[in-house]
Each structure stands twice: as structure tokens, then as C-alpha cells.
Amino acid sequence: MTQIPERMRALVLKEDGFSGRFEGPAIDDAxxxxxxxxxxxxxxxxGQVLLRVRRATVNPSDLHFIKGEYGQPRRKGTxxxxxxxxxxxxxxxxxxxxxxxxxxFVATPDGSGAWADYALTAASAAIPLADAVSDAxxxxxxxxxxxxxxxxxxxxEGSPAVVLTAAGSQLGKLMIALARDRDLAxxxxxxxxEQAPALEALGAAEVLVTTAPDFRERAAAAMRAHKxxxxxxxxxxxxxxxxxxxxxxxxxxxxYGKLDPTPPRVTAMGQLIFMGKRIEGFWLSRWxxxxxxxxxxxxxxxxxxxxxxxxxxxxxxxxxPLAEALxxxxxxxxxxxxxxxxx
Amino acid sequence: MTQIPERMRALVLKEDGFSGRFEGPAIDDAxxxxxxxxxxxxxxxxGQVLLRVRRATVNPSDLHFIKGEYGQPRRKGTxxxxxxxxxxxxxxxxxxxxxxxxxxFVATPDGSGAWADYALTAASAAIPLADAVSDAxxxxxxxxxxxxxxxxxxxxEGSPAVVLTAAGSQLGKLMIALARDRDLAxxxxxxxxEQAPALEALGAAEVLVTTAPDFRERAAAAMRAHKxxxxxxxxxxxxxxxxxxxxxxxxxxxxYGKLDPTPPRVTAMGQLIFMGKRIEGFWLSRWxxxxxxxxxxxxxxxxxxxxxxxxxxxxxxxxxPLAEALxxxxxxxxxxxxxxxxx
Numbered sequence: 001m002t003q004i005p006e007r008m009r010a011l012v013l014k015e016d017g018f019s020g021r022f023e024g025p026a027i028d029d030a031x032x033x034x035x036x037x038x039x040x041x042x043x044x045x046x047g048q049v050l051l052r053v054r055r056a057t058v059n060p061s062d063l064h065f066i067k068g069e070y071g072q073p074r075r076k077g078t079x080x081x082x083x084x085x086x087x088x089x090x091x092x093x094x095x096x097x098x099x100x101x102x103x104x105f106v107a108t109p110d111g112s113g114a115w116a117d118y119a120l121t122a123a124s125a126a127i128p129l130a131d132a133v134s135d136a137x138x139x140x141x142x143x144x145x146x147x148x149x150x151x152x153x154x155x156x157e158g159s160p161a162v163v164l165t166a167a168g169s170q171l172g173k174l175m176i177a178l179a180r181d182r183d184l185a186x187x188x189x190x191x192x193x194e195q196a197p198a199l200e201a202l203g204a205a206e207v208l209v210t211t212a213p214d215f216r217e218r219a220a221a222a223m224r225a226h227k228x229x230x231x232x233x234x235x236x237x238x239x240x241x242x243x244x245x246x247x248x249x250x251x252x253x254x255x256y257g258k259l260d261p262t263p264p265r266v267t268a269m270g271q272l273i274f275m276g277k278r279i280e281g282f283w284l285s286r287w288x289x290x291x292x293x294x295x296x297x298x299x300x301x302x303x304x305x306x307x308x309x310x311x312x313x314x315x316x317x318x319x320x321p322l323a324e325a326l327x328x329x330x331x332x333x334x335x336x337x338x339x340x341x342x343x
Numbered sequence: 344m345t346q347i348p349e350r351m352r353a354l355v356l357k358e359d360g361f362s363g364r365f366e367g368p369a370i371d372d373a374x375x376x377x378x379x380x381x382x383x384x385x386x387x388x389x390g391q392v393l394l395r396v397r398r399a400t401v402n403p404s405d406l407h408f409i410k411g412e413y414g415q416p417r418r419k420g421t422x423x424x425x426x427x428x429x430x431x432x433x434x435x436x437x438x439x440x441x442x443x444x445x446x447x448f449v450a451t452p453d454g455s456g457a458w459a460d461y462a463l464t465a466a467s468a469a470i471p472l473a474d475a476v477s478d479a480x481x482x483x484x485x486x487x488x489x490x491x492x493x494x495x496x497x498x499x500e501g502s503p504a505v506v507l508t509a510a511g512s513q514l515g516k517l518m519i520a521l522a523r524d525r526d527l528a529x530x531x532x533x534x535x536x537e538q539a540p541a542l543e544a545l546g547a548a549e550v551l552v553t554t555a556p557d558f559r560e561r562a563a564a565a566m567r568a569h570k571x572x573x574x575x576x577x578x579x580x581x582x583x584x585x586x587x588x589x590x591x592x593x594x595x596x597x598x599y600g601k602l603d604p605t606p607p608r609v610t611a612m613g614q615l616i617f618m619g620k621r622i623e624g625f626w627l628s629r630w631x632x633x634x635x636x637x638x639x640x641x642x643x644x645x646x647x648x649x650x651x652x653x654x655x656x657x658x659x660x661x662x663x664p665l666a667e668a669l670x671x672x673x674x675x676x677x678x679x680x681x682x683x684x685x686x
Contacts, residue, residue, distance in 0.1 A: 022613060069613070070617070071613075071616065071617030071618075236612040241606075255612050255615045255616055256616060257616075258612055258613050258616070263584075263608040263609050263610040263612065264608070264609055264612065265606040265607070265608050265609075266606050266607055266608075266609050266622075267606045268606075269579040269598050269601050269606065269607065269624075270365060270412070270601050271624075272598045272622065272623055272624030273414065273598055273599060273600075273601070273624035273625065273626045274413070274414030274624070274626055275414075275624075276624065276626070276629055277623075277624065278621060278622060278623040278624070279609075279615065279621060279622040279623070280615055280620075280621040280622070281612075281614075281615030281616035281617070281618075281619065281620065281621070282616065283616045283617055283619070286619055
């Protein structure tokens with residue numbers, strides 16, 4: 001067993017609760033919300049494990065959270081970071097079975113965040129990793145992959161196709177590959193045309209570029225050709241509303257992110273009535289609370305198989321040492337691809 | 344049996360299909376969409392009945408329909424009018440049991456509209472009326488009352504309260520009385536303060552006046568006090584969006600009408616994700632298609648009991664002779680209360 005020090009470095013929150021604003025996940029200056037601090041290494045309680053962090057991932061949900069616009073309140077002075085991978089170096093009563101294992105994990109609200117040398121979480125939120133899964137994939141094994149699996153399950157209910165906004169994101173790419181494997185035609189919606197070839201190579205049935213002059217016509221034609229029933233939407237702007245309006249009867253607009261901070265004008269209210277459409281949200285935390293453990297275990301096993309055999313892959317755009325993360329984060333996020341933090 | 348003439352008067356549609364616009368149910372000039380015409384009296388086919396119309400009702404859905412902005416296409420030259428009451432004067436094979444009965448009815452797409460001397464419909468869309476139910480109530484027994492029953496059923500699923508926009512409408516009043524009888528606190532939202540006392544007398548737990556300067560604060564306080572889970576909304580504007588945003592977790596915004604033609608800005612997209620809220624529609628036609636016949640029969644029996652014993656009542660604002668209806672309709676609609684057409 002490794003020697004556990006008494007103190008650790010962590011990126012800790014500078015504010016409490018919610019901000020009361022909604023600006024979206026863009027970050028100009030990470031120092032505004034976080035600072036590098038030294039803290040005591042936390043001790044695992046019953047059912048908890050302590051991890052020496054190998055890598056932590058920066059997801060949009062982390063950025064919303066540190067800015068105070070996520071579904072749970074901040075706690076000033078506590079480490080940020082929802083997701084990572086690491087080695088279990090201590091375990092509380094009932095969690096000893098994980099000691100010494102390399103795991104993927106998400107930080108639970110009663111634990112301590114992943115952007116730190118050490119992190120504390122519930123044993124149930126730590127997944128032992130197969131050897132074939134790299135640290136880079138292990139550090140991004142839960143938030144995006146489980147969301148992808150759950151949302152594509154949802155889209156597959158009677159749909160011949162699925163529409164994905166922000167389709168060039170890591171999550172978008174996971175979903176395109178998964179949808180294609182399930183014989184569900186993925187319609188990828190992106191802003192920048194240069195992403196199109198990569199998404200077509202992954203299996204996108206159509207790529208719609210929102211900035212193209214013929215976007216509306218191409219979107220309408222794609223909807224007629226593929227008849228998608230579900231829009232998996234990370235943007236939630238007027239373009240999303242227009243896509244929803246172009247979709248056939250019984251379409252579901254499933255919002256899971258809000259990259260654009262302005263509220264969309266919903267042009268399709270009459271379609272809610274006459275065409276049985278609806279608008280709803282997806283949050284992984286709710287899925288985890290509502291999905292039986294056995295189904296979650298199946299999904300996790302499938303996720304590991306997909307990373308282990310190379311069907312899925314995490315595109316890491318930048319690896320930031322913990323001490324440099326605050327200075328380098330805004331620029332690293334602009335590159336496209338995942339940013340990971342290495343203690 | 345009455346002598347049935349060969350020809351009849353009817354208000355017939357001047358245009359086909361959909362208008363491609365959405366202006367809402369306001370009508371400045373009924374002659375723009377309808378004309379008084381003389382037509383052959385239709386003949387009932389298998390499973391159909393012919394009614395001599397006693398009264399027909401003007402609902403918002405009729406106004407949307409004649410303007411080409413409803414969920415089904417217009418057919419030029421055919422009589423308008425979805426709902427009325429009348430006497431069954433002829434019946435096709437399989438429908439003879441209704442001969443001679445006074446019935447409430449809705450016009451089916453293969454039949455002929457209610458704004459006419461005679462109307463044709465499916466026997467399954469005609470409900471024999473109890474003697475205690477007046478013609479005025481009988482002519483408005485289906486569209487609003489079944490909608491009220493179905494939507495209050497929906498609101499009662501785990502809700503302590505329900506929010507109703509356009510609460511001063513005939514449908515709003517039916518729902519306030521029904522919600523109160525079911526121990527569901529009705530929160531009535533109206534534009535004109537003078538409607539408030541009548542709604543309080545009917546059983547509204549709160550009346551919110553959208554034009555009042557303290558509307559937002561009062562709405563927020565009502566939501567905190569009553570924790571409504573369902574918003575039954577006939578307006579679908581920015582005020583509706585604000586009400587939805589003020590509602591607690593798991594709130595459902597159920598749109599059943601669109602009195603305001605502008606698309607609302609949905610400020611609560613993040614709440615769809617984190618608070619499990621959703622936005623959907625209600626259409627009686629879909630409810631009829633999806634609800635088992637036995638449940639529909641129970642609901643119809645309950646509706647008749649409520650009109651027969653006076654718990655429900657149709658406020659008739661104007662009775663227009665068929666020949667004068669087009670000239671007088673716009674003004675009659677401005678009065679508040681139901682407009683009925685009498686051949």
C-alpha cells in the first residue's frame with residue numbers, strides 16, 4: 001500500500017451556492033471561481049473510498065458547477081471536479097473490496113472533488129477498470145459514456161433516427177458511434193463545417209452545419225428522409241427549436257446541456273398539442289437515481305467493452321498539470337477534445 | 344319521425360387545407376373564412392346518425408379550424424362546427440338504437456359540421472342526453488367537459504395544486520370547480536381583475552392577475568405555498584413560461600391552446616435538466632384515441648351528472664341564429680362566455 005500524505009493540493013471553489021446567473025459553460029478566467037489550495041487528505045467513512053487521482057476530466061457540467069449554474073450548490077473551499085480515475089488507497093467499512101484497484105469514479109456530494117491529488121467518493125461511484133482501458137479513457141468513463149448509453153437507449157425507443165446537436169463534442173462522437181451500431185441513423189448538427197468529415201467517418205447519416213446558408217432546407221430534407229423521433233440537445237437555442245419544429249409527430253426534444261445561455265423561442269407550441277411532441281430534460285444524476293442497479297451494471301460493462309476494444313476512444317486535447325490548470329484551462333478548452341488534469 | 348327536407352343551410356368553409364399561418368383564435372371578420380350556403384342534407388352511412396341540430400357551440404378549436412391553423416385540414420364547401428346537440432332523425436345500419444334520441448355530439452371527419460340545420464356524425468360520437476341536461480349544456484357537453492375531466496385527471500397525479508391560465512374561460516371554470524371537488528387547489532391565472540371574484544366563488548385557491556404590477560411576486564408566493572405540479576395552459580406566451588419557471592421540481596407545462604400567437608421564450612431550459620420538468624401538449628382527439636372506451640363512458644356519465652345536478656353550468660353569452668351568425672360572431676365572441684348557434 002502506498003504511503004498517504006497528510007495534506008494534498010486541490011482546485012477549490014471560491015464561492016458558495018448558486019450564482020443566480022446563467023452564462024453557459026464558457027470560461028474566460030478560471031481564477032475567478034477556483035484557487036489552488038492545500039488541504040488535509042480526506043478520510044474515508046463507511047462505504048467510502050479514498051483515491052490517489054491519476055487523471056481527472058473537465059466536462060461542461062464541471063464548468064457549470066464551478067460557475068454556480070449547475071443542479072447542485074457549490075461549497076466554498078471544497079475541491080471541484082466530478083470525474084476521474086485513480087487508485088484506491090484507503091477504504092472505509094464495507095468498501096475494503098476495492099482496496100488497491102484502479103477505478104473510474106465520480107465524486108459524490110458527501111465526498112471530495114476529483115481536481116486534486118486525492119479524492120473521496122462512495123464505493124458505489126467507483127468502477128474497477130479492466131487492464132485494456134487506458135487512464136485517459138478511464139478518467140472519462142462515466143459522465144459522457146453513461147449519458148451516451150442512456151440517451152441512445154431513450155432515442156432507440158421506436159425511432160429510426162436521432163438528431164444530435166453539438167455533435168462534434170466528445171459526447172456527440174460517442175453517441176454517433178453508438179447510434180450507428182444500433183441501426184439508428186445519427187443526424188449530426190454542428191456549427192463548424194470542418195468537423196463534418198470526422199463525423200461522417202464515425203457513422204453520421206447526415207451532417208447539418210448550422211452556419212451554412214442552406215441549413216434550414218437541408219435540415220428539413222434530413223427530417224423528411226430519416227424521420228427522427230428524438231433530438232438530443234446540448235445547445236438549447238433557437239436553432240434547436242427550429243430542428244424540433246421540423247421533426248415529425250411525436251418528436252421529443254431532450255435537453256441535456258445549455259451551451260447557449262439565451263432562452264430559445266419555442267415556435268412549435270401548437271405541435272405539442274396536435275402532433276404529440278414534447279420537450280424534456282436529461283440529467284445523468286436522475287438517471288442514476290431512477291435506473292435499477294442491475295441495468296446500471298450492464299451499461300457500465302458495455303461501456304468498458306467499447307473502450308477496451310477501441311470502438312470508443314477519448315480524444316484528449318490537453319493534459320494539464322494540477323498546478324498549471326487554472327492558468328491554462330480557458331485556452332485548452334478552446335482546442336476541442338477533452339481536457340484532463342493530472343496531479 | 345320528422346319530415347327530413349332535401350336541402351339545408353350551413354356555414355361552409357371557403358378554403359382548403361391549412362393556412363400556413365398562426366394568428367390565434369381571434370376573429371375580426373367571419374366572412375373571410377365562412378359563407379352561408381344551401382346544401383343537400385347528408386345521408387347517414389353504416390354506423391352514422393343524422394341530427395337535426397338544436398344548438399351548436401363555438402369553441403376556440405372551431406376558430407382555429409376555420410382559419411386553417413388546427414390539427415386537421417379544412418375541406419372547402421363543407422360545413423364548419425365541431426360540437427352541438429340535436430335530435431337523431433335518421434340512422435345508418437348499426438346506429439338505429441339512437442333514432443329519436445336527443446344527443447350531444449361532435450362532428451367526425453367523415454361527417455358534416457354542426458353549424459348547420461342538420462349534421463352527420465358517427466353514432467359513437469353522439470351521447471344520449473338525460474332529461475335534466477338543458478340544450479345549452481348539451482350543446483357544450485363534450486369538447487370542454489371531456490377536456491376538463493381528462494386534464495384534471497392528469498393534474499391530479501401526485502399534485503397538491505394545479506395552475507390554470509385563461510382561467511375565466513368556460514373550460515377554466517369547469518376545471519376550477521372540478522379541481523376543488525378533488526381537493527386539488529386551483530390557481531387561476533387571468534388577465535382582467537374583474538373576473539377574480541367569480542373564480543374565487545367557484546373555488547379558486549388563488550387568483551393571479553397577469554396585468555397586476557406585483558404579478559411575478561404573487562405568482563412566486565402562490566407556487567411556494569401550493570407547490571403545483573401541473574400548468575394547464577391555453578395561452579402559451581412568455582407569462583406561461585414565467586409561471587412554469589416559478590413552479591417546483593417535476594412540474595409539467597401542458598399546453599392545450601395558443602391564445603397568444605407569438606412563440607414564448609422558454610427561460611427554464613436548465614430546469615428541464617436539473618428539476619425534471621417537461622413541456623407537453625394535450626389534445627382531446629388524442630385522448631379519445633388513446634383512452635379505453637369504458638373509461639370514456641365513465642367520464643361521459645360523470646360529465647352528465649355534473650351538468651344535471653348543477654355543479655357545472657354553461658354560461659351562454661350569445662345565441663346567434665344561423666343566418667346572422669357570420670355578421671354577429673366577432674362581437675359576440677368579445678363578450679366572454681360561450682357563443683351558441685341556433686338553426
